[in-house]
Amino acid sequence: MDILRKVLLLGAACLLPLPSFAAQPDSQKALIYSDLYSIARGGRLYDNWFKEKGLKPPTQPHPAYPPAGKFRGKKGADWRCKECHGWDYLGVEGVYGKGKHLTGFPGIRDAYRMTPKKLAKILSDEFHGYGPGTLSAADVYDLATFVARGTFPMDHYIDFEKERGMGSVRRGREYYQTVCVGCHGLDGKGEETPPLGKLARENPWEVMHKILNGQPGEDMPALRAFGVQPAADIVTYLQEEMPVK
Template sequence: MKTVLKATTTGLLLTFFMAPSVMAQDQGSIARGGRLFDKWCKEIKAEVPTESHKLYPAANEKYADNPGANWRCKECHGWDGMGVDGAYASGKHATGIKGINGMAGGDPAAVTAVLTGDAHGYGDKLSEADLMDLANFVTAGQIDMDVYIDRATKAPKGNAVQGEQVYNTVCANCHGVDGKLPKEMPPLGSLMGNPWEIMHKVLNGQPNERMPALRAIDHQVATDILAYLATLPKE
């Protein structure tokens, strides 16, 4: 029994920590960039702009007059970074704006130039460090979500049994064994209608919250966590 437990534990630790190319970039910077992509105002404790972003299309009546939404990078480009070609191709978040996936593997300085240009207008809103982190996320932090999530069914391509083991070790202390904590947020099981958002937050953390970023783990382990979340109560 002890031999099996030791081997299993060792295997889990190796699987858990050996993410592909994990040391190729500063994972902390990339994760923070992911949180800025999510909701930069909250991450840096800044006031929400009072006017809507100039690039956000007026045709989207739900968010066109909501600066708190349309200044978020994810609102135009989608949680999967694919914009009009991804999960935001249709529905209430559709904008017709292209994704950022074409900038993956590119030059962070080029991304910073776009962000600080007149069109995007982040030059007076984000610090040099913020811009660097966001550019690092765009160029080195994007993943192909289709590898881990079935686009048609929204089902994570993971192992729920293995995901349960990781969840109970890493996540349950804050979210509870049934995913119903903290009380001020919806049950985790009810959030799996948007698995791309949950994958993003598992990897990068929640803006300006204590939730840890699990970017340094193998992304398949993160997918296993999502598969387990899909089994949790929705109410």
Template sequence: MKILIGAATLVAATTMLLGLSAPVLASGDDDNGDRREIGDYEFSSGSPDFVHGVPINPEEAWTLAVGGRIYDNWWNALDVAEPRGTHPAYPEIGQKSGEQTWRCKSCHGWDFLGKDGIYAEGSSNYTGIGGITGAIGRPVEQIAALLRDENHLYTTDMINDEQMGWVAAFVSRGQIDVAKYIDLTTRTMIPGAGDISRGRGIFQTVCAACHGFDGRLLDWGDGDSSNFVGTEASELPDEVLHKVLSSHPGAAMVNLRAFPVQFSVDVVAYAATLPVD
């Protein structure tokens, strides 16, 4: 048996020690370079960039996560030029301007309810535009076509057809019922919605690699004002929940999209207990 790589050596050695049959190993070339297979699994020795790359065999979880990042901020998610000027369809009553008006979340919110959710009248993000929950379950092609219309104005130069399919898949299959976990009036976690103990375990073994155990390793604050993950989770739990599920656009951040939604809720519930300054 010809061993191709170190990982294969480990697999082969393990199976021999356990008295099992070694997996079939195969090698081959494709357009992505030196691709190898171990059983049903494929990977490339020239692994695509985690932040902006595309896996050889994208799973549903990856598709929904990248779609969620495009919904958040498509130019950072896709590493393309940001749009210029204010979106022509952005309402005059809105308080945003410039490229921020081109983000899906700027009108529809992190809860996907638009004017009927956290971005209701009185919010600094209010636009009077409704949500997108009515698109849940709709065909991806139908949603993609809608995003190309004269109202949304997303061209192929901004988001190509493959990428549009990702965000359309997110709109169709990736939305969650945020109101189950977050009080949309107070914008706080609903007591008991998250398991803080389980969230602590996930945070300490995953999130702490970047944020630190107390959540203060990364600081987005300006000047003397700190802004940690604890600050964000306390003040903007809906946004943090979205990013735990999909990652922050343009950042090498892990996400929990492949796991039950409840795990992400647990992480946000725990993060809200961390220091805010």
């Protein structure tokens, strides 16, 4: 080892113990937000933006929501993106094509070229009506990332006719009993939540969306980084083995 390297190593060793992070608030600026962070946050905003942001729900009904619709003016439900565009991102062509959530509105699956600039224009126009005090530029950025890159064909993972997940029960059980069990328990029954087994049977699309993106405003993790298949496996396990009540 030559002298120069020795000096450099010694220098580096002296630097190590300094508590440098606490003293440098600017170090925050070096954080790099991954696209998956943006997609998952966009997914939670798509689910329920006011809950994710800790805001009170809007008190006025959404201007474009059908007057006869069942969720008009219901605690802001008609302002949630998912209420018009669906948990399966297919709007009227998907699960919301019938039943109490029917609005007749289209999905967002074709909007894979969406940019934050285009979406800002769409969301702030009179039709969508997201004015000041609702979505920030950062929110629109995350929503655009989600719209462009976060949706996927749910019918590859959930059979629409049978309303059944098509994943692996065994793998789903393993994921659930290691990743989810700490918060949701072995039987999936929480104090505030309906049993996860019931939810997964009634609405596998919603559960799939929440596993991938997290629950708005809660500490629940988003499994985005692991791809869609583990989420499908978990949904299938919840449907097949988890108690309904």
